[in-house]
Amino acid sequence: MTETLTLRRPDDWHLHLRDGEMMTAVTPHSARDFGRAIIMPNLVPPVVTAADAEAYRARILQAVPKGADFTPLMTLYLTETTDPADVRRAAETGLIAALKLYPAGATTNSDSGVRDFDRVMPVLETMAEIGLPLCVHGEVTDPAVDIFDREAVFIDRVLDPLRARMPGLRVVMEHVTTADGVAYARAGGPDLAATITAHHLVINRNHILAGGIRPHYYCLPVAKRETHRLALVEAATSGEACFFLGTDSAPHPDGAKESACGCAGCFTAPVTLPLLAHVFETAGALDRLEAFASLNGPGFYRMAPNEARITLERGAPDVPASIDTGAGPLTVFDPGFPLDWRVRA
Ligand SMILES: NC(=O)N[C@@H](CC(=O)O)C(=O)O
Ligand SMILES: [Zn+2]
């Protein structure tokens, strides 16, 4: 049995750090295990301009523990009034690594998202020209579409037509949750990729709903049936360049989760690597964990992989069930089975 595993330091290509006291509490958990992270811009109000991103980046850096090897990669929230010149400048100076598309109303803090794609075509043209990726929350918001079908319908109704209209646009399908998403990403060529979360590799919809409702397993896109989870595991462990880690670690205080109308999002950052080691070991693919967590993401984003290394070793991770934040207690994602890998300190 493998007892230790050394990898290039992983990156997280989809992360919510929030702001204020929540950011202060959660940032050290990502900074401990990850070299870089794509920082989601869905604050209230959202990170829309280069100036917003610059100010947010400075606040994040204040929350990174001294000596930690962690670089936030900023994104802008694409709105119908985003200025292509501002995007171009922010990309050329290296301030931002991507833009984020939220269909209006699709998920937490997405009200400023896009309703009419005609209005964002000039920005998308600039992005295609300079090779700046568009990270996409891929769910339709049509109330007539069943929530378990919203990702697959988005691909047909929105994503595929958009990519046909804007060839050369580089797209990351964020947090794919279906076999449909996996198949579409796989067939998309070099300008298309997909991130996969750790939690979608270990839970299906029964975990949320059977035997009592589990608000800490509720996130968007919602976990699907087991066949889809298996397709995600197969994709993540395949080593294929188009699949890489985006944790979507999305903290909400317990009061906001354990509620009559609970927020979507799982706080996974402290346990991501133990979860992934479990999944990859179970699939007989520990040798492909580095591709998923540390190589394929930088490959797509046209960055060098991290030079630093981390070592995973066998043993229960020292992770609390909950952490205190200035915004209240925050439950750490618990897969419901013991974890047997940890990151060596
Ligand atoms: N994933 C989630 O369930 N929630 C995210 C938003 C998102 O990534 O869609 C959040 O910001 O809380
Ligand atoms: Zn999302």
Ligand SMILES: [Zn+2]
């Ligand atoms: Zn997210």
